[in-house]
Amino acid sequence: MTILWWHWLSFGLILISAELFIPSFTIIWFGLGACFVGLFVYFSPGSSFSVQLFTWTAASSVLTVLWFRLLKPKMVDKTTAGMSQEAILGEVGMVVKSNATPLEKGRVRFTLPVLGADEWDYTSADLFQPGDYVRVSGIDGHVLKVEKT
Incomplete structure (x- = not known):
């Protein structure tokens, strides 16, 4: 069975939707990584499954690290609510x-x-x-x- 671009896109949307039920704010990055691979496969349909899997792993890892190391620390709550x-x-x-x-x-x-x-x-x-x-x-x-x- 060949994995097509819309398989990755569907998988990504399922993972992003799962974030609504499991609010860890981690699954969303794997979903976005899968959507990225869907676009990658759409523009290069001859890529092997191992390349697709590597691209998904790399994209998901980069997005997760960017979120937890760069973006999330800048979003510190500066309100005094509850204090x-x-x-x-x-x-x-x-x-x-x-x-x-x-x-x-x-x-x-x-x-x-x-x-x-x-x-x-x-x-x-x-x-x-x-x-x-x-x-x-x-x-x-x-x-x-x-x-x-």
Whole structure:
């Protein structure tokens, strides 16, 4: 049986489709390699199966290495989603409920909601009165640590 160009193209599309069900982001490169071999065989139909297999292995390997070594490291997630510490540090808010002692919790309100809420409990070594502005210096669970601005 002779392997035709459309066999490789079909095999490549099956592998690319399999990526939808097995999200490893590796199978897609072997599928693209098979599609490349399909194009190669289309333009040089006399190539032997061993040459086709070597071309598929080489193309798949090159694409996989390019992805994992060059492209993927540049796609680092730079958002602070899911990292409350980084998202809230340095935010300035207004005290709406004072803390009578350094161990007591107060309440601070932000102009724009921070991590889904515009009011948060806070603790501080300093005592604040309603209307004072404070800056977030840390977070401990659901309680902010604040300091004077």
